[in-house]
Amino acid sequence: MNVIYVDNNATTQVSPEVLEEMLPYFNEFYGNPSSMHTFGGKVEQKITEARTRIASLLGASPEEIIFTSCGTESDSTAIRAAVLSNPGKKHILTSRVEHPAIKNHYEYLSKNGYRVTFVPVDRKGRLDLDYLYDNLGDDTALVSIMWANNESGVIFPIEEISKIVREKGIVFHTDAVQAVGKIPMDLNTMAVDMLSLSGHKLHGPKGVGALYVRRGTKYTPFMIGGHQERGRRGGTENVASIIGLGKAAELAAAHLSDNYSQVKQLRDKLENEILKHVSNTIINGDRDHRLPNTTSIAFEYVEGESILLMMDEFGICASSGSACTSGSLEPSHVLRAMGVPFTAAHGSVRFSLSKYNTEEEIDFIIEKLPPIIERLRELSPFWKKIK
Amino acid sequence: MWEYTNKVKDHFLNPRNVGVIEDADGIGEVGSLACGDALTLYLKLDKNERIKDAKFQTFGCASAIASSSALTEMIKGLTLEEAKKITNENIADFLGGLPKEKMHCSVMGRDALEKAISNYRGEAEKKVEGEIVCECFGITDLEIERAVRENALKTIEDVTHYVKAGGGCESCHEKIQEIIDASLGKERPEKKKVIHLTNIQKIKLIEETLAREIKPALKKDGGDIELVDVDGNNVLVKLRGTCATCSASQITLKHYVESKLRELVAPELLVEEVES
Numbered sequence: 001m002n003v004i005y006v007d008n009n010a011t012t013q014v015s016p017e018v019l020e021e022m023l024p025y026f027n028e029f030y031g032n033p034s035s036m037h038t039f040g041g042k043v044e045q046k047i048t049e050a051r052t053r054i055a056s057l058l059g060a061s062p063e064e065i066i067f068t069s070c071g072t073e074s075d076s077t078a079i080r081a082a083v084l085s086n087p088g089k090k091h092i093l094t095s096r097v098e099h100p101a102i103k104n105h106y107e108y109l110s111k112n113g114y115r116v117t118f119v120p121v122d123r124k125g126r127l128d129l130d131y132l133y134d135n136l137g138d139d140t141a142l143v144s145i146m147w148a149n150n151e152s153g154v155i156f157p158i159e160e161i162s163k164i165v166r167e168k169g170i171v172f173h174t175d176a177v178q179a180v181g182k183i184p185m186d187l188n189t190m191a192v193d194m195l196s197l198s199g200h201k202l203h204g205p206k207g208v209g210a211l212y213v214r215r216g217t218k219y220t221p222f223m224i225g226g227h228q229e230r231g232r233r234g235g236t237e238n239v240a241s242i243i244g245l246g247k248a249a250e251l252a253a254a255h256l257s258d259n260y261s262q263v264k265q266l267r268d269k270l271e272n273e274i275l276k277h278v279s280n281t282i283i284n285g286d287r288d289h290r291l292p293n294t295t296s297i298a299f300e301y302v303e304g305e306s307i308l309l310m311m312d313e314f315g316i317c318a319s320s321g322s323a324c325t326s327g328s329l330e331p332s333h334v335l336r337a338m339g340v341p342f343t344a345a346h347g348s349v350r351f352s353l354s355k356y357n358t359e360e361e362i363d364f365i366i367e368k369l370p371p372i373i374e375r376l377r378e379l380s381p382f383w384k385k386i387k
Numbered sequence: 388m389w390e391y392t393n394k395v396k397d398h399f400l401n402p403r404n405v406g407v408i409e410d411a412d413g414i415g416e417v418g419s420l421a422c423g424d425a426l427t428l429y430l431k432l433d434k435n436e437r438i439k440d441a442k443f444q445t446f447g448c449a450s451a452i453a454s455s456s457a458l459t460e461m462i463k464g465l466t467l468e469e470a471k472k473i474t475n476e477n478i479a480d481f482l483g484g485l486p487k488e489k490m491h492c493s494v495m496g497r498d499a500l501e502k503a504i505s506n507y508r509g510e511a512e513k514k515v516e517g518e519i520v521c522e523c524f525g526i527t528d529l530e531i532e533r534a535v536r537e538n539a540l541k542t543i544e545d546v547t548h549y550v551k552a553g554g555g556c557e558s559c560h561e562k563i564q565e566i567i568d569a570s571l572g573k574e575r576p577e578k579k580k581v582i583h584l585t586n587i588q589k590i591k592l593i594e595e596t597l598a599r600e601i602k603p604a605l606k607k608d609g610g611d612i613e614l615v616d617v618d619g620n621n622v623l624v625k626l627r628g629t630c631a632t633c634s635a636s637q638i639t640l641k642h643y644v645e646s647k648l649r650e651l652v653a654p655e656l657l658v659e660e661v662e663s
Binding site for chain 1: 389396399400402405407416420421423424425426427444445446447448449451452523554555
C-alpha cells in the first residue's frame with residue numbers, strides 16, 4: 001500500500017540530497033572535528049559549512065548558531081540560559097499554546113519559584129498581544145513565544161513582539177521549530193535573542209537541532225563538557241546529522257518561495273474541497289496567518305482517532321488533536337486554549353504537507369475522506385439528533 | 388500508535404449491529420460529546436426476557452466502537468439475568484484485550500448494558516450515587532470504588548484508564564489514592580495476631596502458609612518452593628521448577644514469598660534461598 005504522508009509537522013522525510021551528503025561522514029570521514037590532524041580538520045570544515053548554511057537560512061551570523069541534539073534541547077538550553085543569567089528575575093511570559101518542550105518546562109519552573117504568565121489566544125488562535133504587553137514587568141526574565149503553532153499552523157507576529165520585548169530590556173526566545181524553512185526570516189533585522197530549530201522538521205535527520213543565540217546575549221551552557229561549540233555546548237558533535245541539517249537548510253533557503261507556493265496551493269485545495277464535500281466542518285485557526293503547509297480541520301460529531309485509523313487503512317498518515325490519540329483524556333491544549341468546542345475538538349485532524357506531496361495524493365485524500373466521515377457520523381448517536 | 392488486536396480492528400472497521408431499534412424494550416445511554424465518547428445501546432427482548440436483538444450507536448475512538456460492537460455480539464441470545472453478569476473485563480477479553488489506557492471503553496459498554504436493563508425494568512434512572520470525586524469527568528467515589536474492586540486496580544493511573552477519573556486537572560488524585568488505599572486495606576486478610584509463637588508453632592504456620600498461599604501461586608508459573616529450615620527468624624527455602632532458573636527469582640522471593648510470610652506469620656521474618 002502506498003503511504004500518503006501528510007503529517008510533516010510531526011516529522012519529515014530526509015531529502016535524498018541530505019542523506020547523500022551525510023553518508024560519507026559515518027565511515028569514510030569519521031574523524032573527530034576537534035582533532036589536530038587533517039583527517040579531523042576536514043570534518044570541522046564541513047561543520048563550519050553547515051553552520052554557515054543555517055545562519056544564511058535564518059539571516060544570522062554563523063557564530064550565532066549552536067548545534068544541539070533536538071528542538072527540545074534547544075528550548076531547554078534557551079530557557080535555562082535566560083533564567084540563570086537573570087538570577088534576580090522570577091517571572092516568565094509564554095503562550096498557552098506552546099509545544100510540550102516549552103510548556104512542561106515552564107510548568108516545572110512554576111513549581112520551583114517562578115511565576116509564569118500564559119498568554120491566551122482567541123478563537124482563531126491569535127495571541128492576545130495587549131495581555132502580553134500588559135504583563136511585562138521589571139522582574140520578567142524571559143518572554144518565550146513560538147513562531148508558528150504546530151497544530152493550527154497560526155503564525156505569531158514575532159517581529160513586533162520581539163521589538164517591544166527588547167524595548168523593555170527583556171530576553172526574547174522563540175521556538176521556531178515549525179517555522180524555520182517554511183517561512184522567510186531575517187534575524188539580523190529583528191530583536192529575537194534566541195531561536196530554537198529542529199532538523200527533522202525541514203527534511204533533515206532526527207537527533208539534531210540548533211539554537212540561535214544573538215551575539216551579546218547572556219548565555220550559560222546547558223550541556224557542560226568539552227570546548228565544542230566554543231564551550232557553549234559540550235559533547236562530541238553529531239557530525240553526519242549536523243552536515244545533514246546544514247544541507248537541509250541550504251535546500252530550504254534555495255526553494256523557500258517556489259516550494260511553499262506549491263505546498264500552499266495543494267493545502268488550499270485539500271481544505272476547500274473537504275469544506276465543500278463535508279458538512280459541519282470547521283477550519284481551526286486564522287486562515288490568513290498560517291504556515292503554508294498546515295490545516296487543522298474539525299469534523300463535528302466524530303472522534304479523531306477513528307478518523308485517523310480509517311484513513312490509515314488507505315495509507316493516509318495525518319494526526320489528530322483528539323484526546324484518544326494523545327493517551328490523555330482531554331483534547332489538545334492548543335484547541336482548548338482556542339476555545340474550540342468539544343463537539344469539534346475531539347474530531348480535529350491536522351494535515352501538514354511537504355514539497356514531496358503531489359496533487360494525485362491530495363485528490364486521493366479528497367476522494368477517501370468524506371465517506372469516512374459520513375460512515376463515522378452514521379455510527380454516532382449525536383449525528384441524527386442534530387440533523 | 389495504539390496496539391490494537393486484530394479483533395479490535397475487525398470490530399472497529401466492520402462493526403456489528405450498528406443502528407437504532409425503533410421499538411426497543413430497553414435503551415441505555417452513557418457518555419457525552421464533551422467526554423469524547425458516548426454509546427447508546429438498544430435492546431429488543433422476546434417474551435422470556437431473552438435478548439432477541441441488540442443495536443448500538445457510538446461516538447468515540449476505535450476501541451469504543453469495537454467494545455460496543457463486541458458487547459452487542461456477546462449479549463444477543465442471553466437472558467437479562469445472564470447478560471447482567473457481563474463485566475467490562477469480559478468485553479475486553481472478547482476482543483483479545485484492550486490497551487490499558489482504553490479500558491474505560493469496556494467500562495462504558497458495561498454501563499450502557501446496565502442502564503438499558505434498568506430502563507426496560509422501569510427502574511428509575513439511577514441518581515448519581517455517592518459523591519463526585521473527579522469534577523472533570525463527573526465520576527463519583529462509588530464508581531471509582533467499584534472499578535478498583537472489580538479490576539483489582541492499584542494506582543491512580545489504573546483508575547484513570549478504567550473510569551477516566553483523575554485524567555483531567557488531576558486535583559482529585561489525593562482522593563482517588565484514599566479510595567485505592569481503603570479498598571486494598573479491606574481486601575487484605577486480617578493479620579493474625581500472633582504475639583508469641585513457639586518455634587514449632589512458627590514452623591507449622593510457615594508450612595501452612597507455604598502450602599495454602601504461596602505454592603499454588605508459584606505453581607501457576609511452573610515453579611515451586613520447599614522449606615528447608617527455620618533458624619530463628621530466618622526462613623531457609625529452596626526454589627524449584629521454573630523458579631530455580633528464573634532470573635526474577637530473587638524478586639519473587641523478597642517481594643512475594645517474604646512479604647506474604649511477614650503478613651501472615653510474623654512481620655520480622657527474613658526469607659533466604661539456600662543452594663541445593
